[in-house]
Amino acid sequence: MQPYEYIKSFTDAYRNAEDLSAAEREYRCLAVQFPYVFDPIGDDDLFAGKLKAPEVGLWPEPLGGRGVCFHYDEKKFLRLIEENADGKGRELQAILSFWEKENTRKKIREAYPADIAGALPYDDVYYKESCVAFPLYRVVGIYLDYEKLLANGIGGLDGVIAGRLAKAETDGDSGAVLTLSFMRKELALFAEVCERYASQAESMAARAAGKRKKKWERLARTLRKISSGKPETLHEAMQLSSRYTLAAGSYNYGRMDDYLGGFLARDLESGVISKDEASEYIRSLWRLIAYRDSVFHGRVIIGGKGRRNEKTADAFALLAIEASKTVAETEPQLTLRVYEGMNEAVAEAALDCIALGRTYPMLLNDDVNIPAVANAFRVSEELAREYLPFGCGEYVLNHQSLGSPNGIINLLKALEVTIRNGFDALSGKKMGLALGRLEDFPTFESFYEAYKKQIGYYMEILARQEALEYEVVAKQAPFLLISALFDDCIERGVPVLSGGIRYLGGTVETYGNVNSANSLFAIKSLVYDKKVISPEELVKALDANFEGYEALRQKLLAAPKYGNDIDEVDGLAADFHQFVCEKARAQNEATGLHSYLVVVINNQANTQVGAYTLASADGRGAYDALANANSPAGGTDTQGATAMLNSLVKMDPSIHAGSVQNMKFSKTLVTEHRDLFRALLRTYFKQGGTQAMINVFNRGDLENAMREPEKYGNLIVRVGGFSARFVTLPKDVQTEILSRTLY
Amino acid sequence: MKGILFNLQRFSIHDGPGIRTVAFLKGCPLRCGWCHNPESFKRGVQSVNGKTFGYEISAGEVVAEALRDKAYYEESGGGVTFSGGEPALQKDFLLSLLTLAKENNLHTCVETCGFAETEALLEISRQTDLILFDYKISDPETHKRHTGQPNGLILRNLKALYESGSKIILRCPVIPGVNDHDGHFSAVKNLRRQYPGMLGAEIMPYHNMGESKWKELGLDYGFAGLKNPDEKTVNEWKEKVKTRDAAL
Numbered sequence: 001m002q003p004y005e006y007i008k009s010f011t012d013a014y015r016n017a018e019d020l021s022a023a024e025r026e027y028r029c030l031a032v033q034f035p036y037v038f039d040p041i042g043d044d045d046l047f048a049g050k051l052k053a054p055e056v057g058l059w060p061e062p063l064g065g066r067g068v069c070f071h072y073d074e075k076k077f078l079r080l081i082e083e084n085a086d087g088k089g090r091e092l093q094a095i096l097s098f099w100e101k102e103n104t105r106k107k108i109r110e111a112y113p114a115d116i117a118g119a120l121p122y123d124d125v126y127y128k129e130s131c132v133a134f135p136l137y138r139v140v141g142i143y144l145d146y147e148k149l150l151a152n153g154i155g156g157l158d159g160v161i162a163g164r165l166a167k168a169e170t171d172g173d174s175g176a177v178l179t180l181s182f183m184r185k186e187l188a189l190f191a192e193v194c195e196r197y198a199s200q201a202e203s204m205a206a207r208a209a210g211k212r213k214k215k216w217e218r219l220a221r222t223l224r225k226i227s228s229g230k231p232e233t234l235h236e237a238m239q240l241s242s243r244y245t246l247a248a249g250s251y252n253y254g255r256m257d258d259y260l261g262g263f264l265a266r267d268l269e270s271g272v273i274s275k276d277e278a279s280e281y282i283r284s285l286w287r288l289i290a291y292r293d294s295v296f297h298g299r300v301i302i303g304g305k306g307r308r309n310e311k312t313a314d315a316f317a318l319l320a321i322e323a324s325k326t327v328a329e330t331e332p333q334l335t336l337r338v339y340e341g342m343n344e345a346v347a348e349a350a351l352d353c354i355a356l357g358r359t360y361p362m363l364l365n366d367d368v369n370i371p372a373v374a375n376a377f378r379v380s381e382e383l384a385r386e387y388l389p390f391g392c393g394e395y396v397l398n399h400q401s402l403g404s405p406n407g408i409i410n411l412l413k414a415l416e417v418t419i420r421n422g423f424d425a426l427s428g429k430k431m432g433l434a435l436g437r438l439e440d441f442p443t444f445e446s447f448y449e450a451y452k453k454q455i456g457y458y459m460e461i462l463a464r465q466e467a468l469e470y471e472v473v474a475k476q477a478p479f480l481l482i483s484a485l486f487d488d489c490i491e492r493g494v495p496v497l498s499g500g501i502r503y504l505g506g507t508v509e510t511y512g513n514v515n516s517a518n519s520l521f522a523i524k525s526l527v528y529d530k531k532v533i534s535p536e537e538l539v540k541a542l543d544a545n546f547e548g549y550e551a552l553r554q555k556l557l558a559a560p561k562y563g564n565d566i567d568e569v570d571g572l573a574a575d576f577h578q579f580v581c582e583k584a585r586a587q588n589e590a591t592g593l594h595s596y597l598v599v600v601i602n603n604q605a606n607t608q609v610g611a612y613t614l615a616s617a618d619g620r621g622a623y624d625a626l627a628n629a630n631s632p633a634g635g636t637d638t639q640g641a642t643a644m645l646n647s648l649v650k651m652d653p654s655i656h657a658g659s660v661q662n663m664k665f666s667k668t669l670v671t672e673h674r675d676l677f678r679a680l681l682r683t684y685f686k687q688g689g690t691q692a693m694i695n696v697f698n699r700g701d702l703e704n705a706m707r708e709p710e711k712y713g714n715l716i717v718r719v720g721g722f723s724a725r726f727v728t729l730p731k732d733v734q735t736e737i738l739s740r741t742l743y
Numbered sequence: 744m745k746g747i748l749f750n751l752q753r754f755s756i757h758d759g760p761g762i763r764t765v766a767f768l769k770g771c772p773l774r775c776g777w778c779h780n781p782e783s784f785k786r787g788v789q790s791v792n793g794k795t796f797g798y799e800i801s802a803g804e805v806v807a808e809a810l811r812d813k814a815y816y817e818e819s820g821g822g823v824t825f826s827g828g829e830p831a832l833q834k835d836f837l838l839s840l841l842t843l844a845k846e847n848n849l850h851t852c853v854e855t856c857g858f859a860e861t862e863a864l865l866e867i868s869r870q871t872d873l874i875l876f877d878y879k880i881s882d883p884e885t886h887k888r889h890t891g892q893p894n895g896l897i898l899r900n901l902k903a904l905y906e907s908g909s910k911i912i913l914r915c916p917v918i919p920g921v922n923d924h925d926g927h928f929s930a931v932k933n934l935r936r937q938y939p940g941m942l943g944a945e946i947m948p949y950h951n952m953g954e955s956k957w958k959e960l961g962l963d964y965g966f967a968g969l970k971n972p973d974e975k976t977v978n979e980w981k982e983k984v985k986t987r988d989a990a991l
Contacts, residue, residue, distance in 0.1 A: 565753075565811055639753055639754075640752065640753035640754030640755075641754045642753050642754045642762065642811075642812040642815050643753050643754070643811070643812075646811060646812070669756070673756055675819065676756050676761065676762055676819050679761070679762060679815065679818040679819030679820075679821075680754075680762060680815065680819070682818050683814045683815045683817075683818040683819070686814065686818070687814055743754070
């Protein structure tokens with residue numbers, strides 16, 4: 001189908017469903033969308049798994065575009081309109097106007113009451129507007145129940161739903177009848193896609209010879225099989241799980257070692273495949289995940305407590321790490337959950353891969369994170385073992401909870417407007433609460449209270465925004481393929497966002513945490529305790545971006561900074577962290593969300609929102625990047641890796657839903673001093689470290705890559721909660737990464 | 744007990760086993776021309792062109808700082824190293840550091856240039872887990888020319904320490920044009936044969952990171968422009984001091 005025909009059909013399907021239920025509309029739209037977006041199997045692919053981003057479509061978060069649920073890609077539309085100067089162009093223009101009004105993002109904005117609209121005047125344009133907080137539009141962090149999918153197959157799953165549907169019919173539960181019947185229909189759509197792929201594979205097989213013929217035949221068999229039957233081989237299990245992930249619009253691939261480990265062991269034992277063939281499958285899947293190019297997503301989780309069969313899972317995990325060594329891509333974001341007593345071979349393989357500079361696997365420490373998640377989410381430790389990081393590192397409970405990060409708060413900007421009595425000097429607009437100017441506060445404590453009040457104001461708004469966003473999205477589409485593989489939805493006969501799951505939560509991304517803490521400390525120490533800088537003078541200096549105030553700036557820069565294991569400043573940082581996290585965490589009751597938690601995740605927004613933040617009291621210049629997540633501000637950690645790690649572990653992990661910890665180590669340390677590097681990480685984890693995202697470079701690599709990008713095309717770096725090819729990043733993001741201390 | 748440091752460096756991985764904190768004590772009897780810590784030469788706190796070198800600190804404060812990383816030492820087999828300058832120049836301070844470190848169950852290293860009173864070194868070594876003993880130049884005259892002192896006392900001290908049963912690792916800075924010749928490497932090897940109970944000999948290749956500090960201190964750096972040796976050269980040096988029975 002050509003784009004024009006597709007756009008028309010999809011839009012008609014939507015329009016014609018005006019009087020129908022959201023479930024039926026979703027089904028009708030997907031019936032148009034599926035055949036269009038699934039691309040043919042590539043010649044070198046061992047699985048069907050290619051997808052394109054449509055001009056208009058229905059996903060929880062569009063691939064590579066903006067929006068949520070019903071969304072459109074303006075750029076693609078405009079290009080098509082330009083290419084079709086005739087009647088088609090005019091028609092497309094009319095359709096574009098239709099979606100400009102009808103897209104879900106717009107509907108969310110329209111639903112805002114005055115106070116939310118006032119506090120959040122902009123949508124998700126944090127990279128080009130000056131504001132303290134922004135809403136984000138998406139439903140992400142979807143981890144499907146692959147165990148259930150693989151144990152039942154599509155046919156089996158359909159049977160489960162049918163059974164529940166029969167009961168709903170008997171009970172006269174019309175809501176459940178609607179939800180479950182269209183869930184079955186969407187499963188049938190999925191089966192059709194598999195069948196169509198099977199036909200492609202069969203016709204390819206007929207034309208191919210030798211090894212290729214075998215590959216196409218295997219694909220054809222697998223696709224026929226999984227369209228209804230229960231998968232029995234590794235190939236079938238991998239095909240079904242990855243294919244379903246795409247169809248449902250999820251970007252995460254779950255505890256893969258756990259759900260595929262058994263298939264691997266069986267296939268190896270029965271001789272269906274060799275270990276090399278298994279590795280080839282995994283590498284092919286890795287390439288397909290990378291091909292999808294979801295940037296911040298593509299999580300594959302291995303390791304950790306709570307797996308059904310550690311032995312078979314570890315065997316898969318080893319092959320997964322091996323694949324990440326060979327396939328040097330920025331996705332999948334391979335993540336290893338580590339714990340005391342884990343398989344040493346897996347830990348060592350992980351260090352080998354990290355030492356290659358792959359940034360993968362990222363390490364998450366179960367021993368700390370499980371109790372922390374239990375507390376933060378208010379769930380049992382047993383359930384907390386199912387925590388998984390998605391996207392940039394936010395935690396959810398595997399196929400039981402959602403916690404889409406749908407708000408951003410720039411804490412340093414909040415400080416900036418607070419010391420100016422609720423005024424944004426950059427845009428010249430009133431912003432936030434007007435609580436007085438810095439000089440109006442007689443003590444540091446009274447000022448700190450005002451700042452906390454400001455943050456509290458935005459937190460409450462953002463939490464309500466998130467709950468409202470879910471509500472609007474739920475009315476637009478029930479996401480039935482997702483609901484089918486989330487706990488309780490089938491039993492309750494209710495979709496995922498409408499009360500189908502027990503743990504519908506939200507998260508808020510905080511930025512500038514560390515710059516704010518350092519600024520607070522400088523204000524406390526230099527303005528209030530020692531009185532060497534007057535409040536008026538400080539604000540003037542910040543307004544002037546320190547021009548003419550060089551001596552004052554030096555005093556600010558010389559004040560102790562977080563990241564050096566200095567108790568007084570780290571203590572204030574920890575107190576501030578506690579406040580911010582608890583403030584968010586307290587929003588669950590008023591919003592009706594099961595949890596609402598801070599995520600200190602960081603993508604590259606620390607650089608982007610920094611560009612709209614004036615000079616700050618930590619000595620940071622106007623528009624410079626903010627520190628990455630909870631890591632020390634670039635270059636301010638001068639006391640060695642142990643001091644830096646000691647500072648990190650002072651931040652309470654049990655009150656938020658994840659905090660990424662990016663670190664840069666030299667190749668020499670991780671290769672020539674492997675014992676010490678291992679000891680360093682181990683101790684950090686024993687001391688309470690939650691995560692480690694490890695960049696490994698040679699000294700000078702980044703500087704050289706900025707000078708001669710053509711020679712460093714393969715240099716992969718961990719930006720924040722995602723990895724990227726260094727040379728493709730914007731200059732300011734490159735500079736921020738360069739500024740971080742290399743140990 | 745207070746003393747003078749010019750640096751206290753955490754996460755050190757080159758001065759003794761494991762992850763360590765190194766306290767650099769100010770003051771040195773030698774004047775090695777290649778020294779990368781020229782601010783260690785003078786014993787007192789110095790002020791040059793408005794910049795201060797060195798600070799007074801109590802033994803308790805030093806050990807308290809070192810204890811912050813105790814968990815890292817335990818996991819890596821590390822501890823605390825007292826280096827310099829020549830730490831024996833502040834003998835009483837060093838002894839109280841060592842005592843305090845031991846009371847807190849920290850593994851201790853002392854790095855010495857060997858040019859100190861023999862009795863003092865022996866007393867220090869009795870409180871120390873591992874001595875890092877610098878061995879720079881084998882020919883006495885050349886030694887005097889490059890460091891300001893002959894090496895006789897140094898060699899006698901090495902013998903005395905060895906015979907007292909101290910655990911010793913030999914630390915050999917190799918400076919291109921000064922001691923990167925076979926004669927010196929053979930001398931190192933001979934020492935290892937002479938004292939077979941030594942735990943090893945480490946090659947410490949020249950690096951020019953000290954050059955800017957000489958300038959800051961208003962001193963002339965005699966090795967200006969000397970390049971750091973490449974990896975291949977360093978590996979060759981390492982090969983040359985290897986003995987059959989002791990791995991590096």
